Amino acid sequence: MKRTEIETIAHLARLELREAEIPSYQESLARILELVGELGRADVAGVTPMAHPLPGLSQRLRADEVTERDDHERYQLNAPRVEAALYLVPKVIE
């Protein structure tokens, strides 16, 4: 894979890569794509893609009711920066 391709993918995934890491990802992603490229030999004409591993089951929905209590103080103990119950991030709008 080209260096620019790795940089594009890393940006899409919002991953900062160190310069020194890039060559190893070029190599290993190329190897992985070679492996998954074997899918090309499968005859899948007319086969329904399988999104759920159990046949006949689909995602269950629940009633639209409030079931959680407000526990934000507890949850925000894990936040890197919080002020007045708000998560702080660098300034977005100048």
Place this chain on the structure above:
Amino acid sequence: MVSKSLAELATGLSNGEFSSVELTRHLLARVEAAQAALNALVSVTGEIALAQAQAADREIAAGRAGPLTGIPVIHKDIFCTDGVRTSCGSRMLDNFVAPYDATVVARLRNAGMVMLGKANMDEFAMGSSNETSFYGPVRNPWDTRRVPGGSSGGSAAAVAARLTPAATATDTGGSIRQPAALCGVTGIKPTYGRVSRYGMIAFASSLDQGGVITVSAEDAAVVLGAMAGFDPRDSTSVDRPVPNYAAALDRPIAGLKIGLLKEFFEKGLEADCERCVRAALDVYRKLGATLKEVSLPNISLSVPAYYVVAPAECSSNLARFDGVRFGYRCQDPRDLTDLYRRSRGEGFGAEVKRRIMTGTFVLSTGYYDAYYLKAQQVRQLIARDFERAFSEVDVIMGPTTPTAAFGLGAKTADPVTMYLNDIYTIGANLAGLPALSIPCGFAGTLPVGLQIIGPHFAEDRLLNAAHAYQRETDWHRRIPPGYE
């Protein structure tokens, strides 16, 4: 005490032979003694354990004990534990204290189990050797120069070294069965949807399933029975009664139709592993089972299909780690994009980044049909292969892994070499099937695993078959030298 089954431990507790506090102290001391050599745990929760053990002793004294009351357990660090750090083996969550319990953790606590600590694991369960953990590799108790397997390597090593009678684990592509095989213990991955994924940190949501690692199938039956069952908080949890697994253990297996997976005995299987597996099949034959070759023509595409589906789902699931609400945040971010990029770039290890990038690539514009859609179609073909096989046989048997435990560092240079280690286990995940691994002999001094795969929700049949074998053999009772 270390060679007792769960049932024997429960009897010892109810007879007053020893208390849960004594048992817990004994195992905490073993955990501490083994930590430098094995690195099997990332957190030891001694105070919680002793408080839970005291509570269990009160329940036992009051005559309210169940089969798991006062029995210690170690949870894989992928399961959220209220008030206890839940790191998922990652720097990203090194500072994360879970604000709630996973359903699995809550159920086992309610059943009276005592949490000794949290098991080391591959970072975000991505790995087959436990070498991707931020906390360093776990070592195999049978040979500390070798890997325990992964991603539930800490859970498997801890049970093998008899630091705990049971450890929770998860399996996305083999992460329960492969380390169980490499460490010489019993590990069961239930049917997709059988055990709640609530509070189990997500890697690939259409494949992830929680299960348990124990010494024997008999022990696994008791713990799985307490873990399994419908959970309204997991939208993929299946609303279906849980059979009494323990009651199914002693059914005679004469007449059991065993399918030998032709493709699993072809190239790549080490001679010693094949010898052990074939000897195990002979035991089944003597027990009256019938053996028949079956074929899964598309199984050779399971690794390629998995390495599209799992990274795609992982890239989506791990998007939540953004350095804003919880987890690692980089120093002095310039702007929001820099905050995201550096928090993720620094917080995730190399293998996790590799999988996120693979997933991002296969889902990106122009590639979706060639990779993700095609992988989902191949997944369907593999599921149909299994369905066809199960119209002819009751269970499928074969090796769990192509080789016994490999050396630390032996497969880290090339990710594809590592991925191919899961060649026999991934199929069951793609098809959502239950599967287990039990010890069936040794390649030199290293344990070998026999894999048994069943149709959806046939956990009782798998445990029954495994128990029948374990009544005839003692491989599962072997303890690594130095841990007797």
